[in-house]
Amino acid sequence: MKKSLLVSFVFVLVFLSSCLSSSIPEVPSDAFYKDPQASPEDRARDLLQYMTLDEKLGQMTQIDKRHFYEEEDIAIYQIGSILSGGGAAPSPNTPESWADMYDGFQRIAMSTRLAIPMIYGIDAVHGHNNVYGAVIFPHNIGLGATGNLELVEEVAHITAIEVAGTGIDWTFAPCVAVPRDERWGRTYEGFSEDPLLTAEMGAAAIRGYQGSDLSAEDTILATAKHFVSDGGTQGGEDQGNAVISEEELRSIHLLPYEYAIEESVGSIMASYSSWNGEKVHGSQYLLTDILKTEMGFNGLLVSDWAAVKQLPGSYEEQIAASINAGVDMVMVPDDYIEFLEAISECVRKKTISMDRIDEAVFKILRVKFQLGLFENPLTNRQYTETIGSEEHREVARQAVRESIVMLKNDATLPLSSDASQVIVAGTLANNLGPQCGGWTISWQGERGNEFTLGTTIFQAMEEALPGSEVIYDRKGENATGEEDYAIVVIGESPYAEYKGDKDDLSLPQSDIELIRLLKSKGLKVVTVLVSGRPRILNEALELSDAFLAVWLPGTEGVGVSDVLLGNYAPTGKLPHTWPASMDQIPINGEEGSGALFPMGFGLTY
Numbered sequence: 001m002k003k004s005l006l007v008s009f010v011f012v013l014v015f016l017s018s019c020l021s022s023s024i025p026e027v028p029s030d031a032f033y034k035d036p037q038a039s040p041e042d043r044a045r046d047l048l049q050y051m052t053l054d055e056k057l058g059q060m061t062q063i064d065k066r067h068f069y070e071e072e073d074i075a076i077y078q079i080g081s082i083l084s085g086g087g088a089a090p091s092p093n094t095p096e097s098w099a100d101m102y103d104g105f106q107r108i109a110m111s112t113r114l115a116i117p118m119i120y121g122i123d124a125v126h127g128h129n130n131v132y133g134a135v136i137f138p139h140n141i142g143l144g145a146t147g148n149l150e151l152v153e154e155v156a157h158i159t160a161i162e163v164a165g166t167g168i169d170w171t172f173a174p175c176v177a178v179p180r181d182e183r184w185g186r187t188y189e190g191f192s193e194d195p196l197l198t199a200e201m202g203a204a205a206i207r208g209y210q211g212s213d214l215s216a217e218d219t220i221l222a223t224a225k226h227f228v229s230d231g232g233t234q235g236g237e238d239q240g241n242a243v244i245s246e247e248e249l250r251s252i253h254l255l256p257y258e259y260a261i262e263e264s265v266g267s268i269m270a271s272y273s274s275w276n277g278e279k280v281h282g283s284q285y286l287l288t289d290i291l292k293t294e295m296g297f298n299g300l301l302v303s304d305w306a307a308v309k310q311l312p313g314s315y316e317e318q319i320a321a322s323i324n325a326g327v328d329m330v331m332v333p334d335d336y337i338e339f340l341e342a343i344s345e346c347v348r349k350k351t352i353s354m355d356r357i358d359e360a361v362f363k364i365l366r367v368k369f370q371l372g373l374f375e376n377p378l379t380n381r382q383y384t385e386t387i388g389s390e391e392h393r394e395v396a397r398q399a400v401r402e403s404i405v406m407l408k409n410d411a412t413l414p415l416s417s418d419a420s421q422v423i424v425a426g427t428l429a430n431n432l433g434p435q436c437g438g439w440t441i442s443w444q445g446e447r448g449n450e451f452t453l454g455t456t457i458f459q460a461m462e463e464a465l466p467g468s469e470v471i472y473d474r475k476g477e478n479a480t481g482e483e484d485y486a487i488v489v490i491g492e493s494p495y496a497e498y499k500g501d502k503d504d505l506s507l508p509q510s511d512i513e514l515i516r517l518l519k520s521k522g523l524k525v526v527t528v529l530v531s532g533r534p535r536i537l538n539e540a541l542e543l544s545d546a547f548l549a550v551w552l553p554g555t556e557g558v559g560v561s562d563v564l565l566g567n568y569a570p571t572g573k574l575p576h577t578w579p580a581s582m583d584q585i586p587i588n589g590e591e592g593s594g595a596l597f598p599m600g601f602g603l604t605y
Contacts, residue, residue: 025050027114033369040369044362050114053354054078056361057343060323062121062302064088064333065101074108074118077340080364081170081329083121084130085305086443086496093132093441095166095387099379102167106377116365117373119221121170121302125189126554127155127396128162129440133388133453135162135396135555136436140175140201141532142403142551144191144575145602149204151399156208158395160220162387167379169371170221171209172269176202176256177226179533181236181586182576185500188437188532188552190231192575193588193599195252199259206263214266215372217380224260226271226304227291228280229253236586238498239272239310249275258295266367267300270327272307282311282318287326300363302329315342320351328360388453393556400550400559405572406603408547412485412524414566414605419484421469422461423523425476425514428530429489430458437532437552438496445494454555457489457528464561476514481521487564488515490540491530504582506536515543528560534578537596549574566605573602 032038033047048056058078064085073079082105090097102120109118128134137143137155146152156174163171175189178198191201202224209222229249233240242249257268270287271280280286281303291297303322308330311318319342322330332339346352368374386392406413415422428434432454433447441451449456455463462470473479479486490511516539518525527544529535532552541547548570550560562568578597579587589599 044365098166165383177231183236225269460561
């Protein structure tokens with residue numbers, strides 16, 4: 001017998017033994033929680049009284065889809081939630097396969113004694129970015145540059161529709177971190193260094209995801225993350241330590257959560273980071289005293305990926321500390337048997353009270369009733385057909401247009417559409433992966449053009465100039481100087497989280513030399529920077545005749561060509577202060593700082 005089956009068999013024996021020694025509450029056929037007209041709160045409280053301890057603890061458990069011993073374990077262990085971490089896709093990676101996978105998991109969950117549906121979570125942080133063919137929107141730093149709250153809400157709503165088209169109910173977005181140090185590898189996940197702009201953008205995204213009625217089929221549960229101060233760590237270290245006063249914590253990092261709670265955000269995710277040396281996941285002061293009691297958040301508080309294991313002590317002590325601090329659902333995400341055994345011991349030893357367990361499970365059940373999962377547990381295939389539609393791509397194109405910030409223009413832009421010959425050069429000119437950045441199909445992002453559907457900046461220029469010869473020359477070696485102009489696309493390779501932490505944000509010398517080469521041939525050079533944060537530009541800005549910061553625009557490179565050719569005059573404004581050198585970082589709007597560009601800067605035609 002396989003080990004996984006043996007483990008499940010042993011657990012079933014233990015479960016049945018516990019059932020024999022303690023009666024299972026009988027559920028009447030007309031139980032109140034079955035009434036769809038009753039309030040989610042009343043239904044959740046009614047259902048709670050019929051649940052055994054094992055069923056309650058299962059509801060508090062979230063597992064990544066890649067870590068089941070057997071899919072039947074969803075029913076055996078009464079699992080409350082499943083997630084797809086970055087890259088956890090079905091095979092083949094198609095919208096239909098996602099919907100089939102979701103429905104299969106849901107049917108197993110519904111086969112249990114109480115038929116409690118599972119809730120499925122995913123990092124749909126700039127579109128439904130794990131799904132092949134879905135629209136990939138600009139990352140939040142680009143949306144922050146638009147300053148357009150209505151557009152951000154529309155982007156989130158389209159994302160909700162595409163997520164719902166795969167059955168999934170819950171996105172771990174928006175990130176409302178306030179990045180204060182560009183060395184942080186998650187800078188692009190935040191909207192801005194400015195707490196107010198971040199708060200307003202986050203609130204708009206929540207409205208787009210959740211709508212006015214969570215039970216509507218085109219809405220999903222939003223998650224404000226990561227509570228709190230993840231953007232304020234020393235040196236921009238991911239999962240690091242924010243050594244800041246409570247006054248700074250409140251004025252900068254708590255403000256976006258105040259707005260999120262006002263928008264009735266359904267869930268909040270705790271941060272890996274620490275505040276003055278204490279891990280947030282174990283801080284009752286932050287998670288309960290401030291977030292739940294003072295700020296009035298009464299939604300679902302979920303842990304981050306295996307974050308509970310970063311707390312001090314044994315696994316039981318780690319679990320007790322996080323649950324008692326205020327975590328309602330634990331993103332385990334792998335060895336769920338180990339977790340369930342440990343949390344059961346915590347309850348047996350009374351290091352976690354039954355009142356605290358009931359409080360957590362109530363919030364999980366209430367969310368499921370709010371989402372209408374008991375009545376409509378399976379995928380609405382009507383929305384599956386809309387994933388990656390032209391209508392959705394047009395909104396992404398507009399988001400790209402509005403996100404672009406023009407940093408320099410020596411009477412070069414807009415470019416002529418009557419050009420006979422154009423050079424498009426640079427490592428990122430014809431590479432969709434870096435254009436989309438991290439959290440695209442896989443956790444760290446991809447390279448090349450085959451991983452999903454989209455248009456590179458080079459391809460966009462080809463389409464926009466059908467009467468011109470548009471030449472892709474990666475290294476600029478074949479330029480003669482007779483071309484009308486050169487577009488150089490440079491920037492960052494994809495990264496996510498701590499793998500993107502970087503001590504030196506200077507542009508590679510090879511990028512600068514490419515610009516210099518094309519300038520030496522007498523060409524007008526427009527530099528397009530693809531990046532998840534401001535970079536130290538060195539000579540690149542001076543050598544260029546025009547310079548655009550396009551951030552991480554996603555799949556719709558046509559939005560970049562629209563601005564280059566004057567079909568849309570640039571309107572984007574910097575969401576961050578742009579440093580002139582590394583010794584200025586961190587720099588956040590300080591007067592007289594000598595920044596290269598202040599926050600809010602942006603030229604137009």
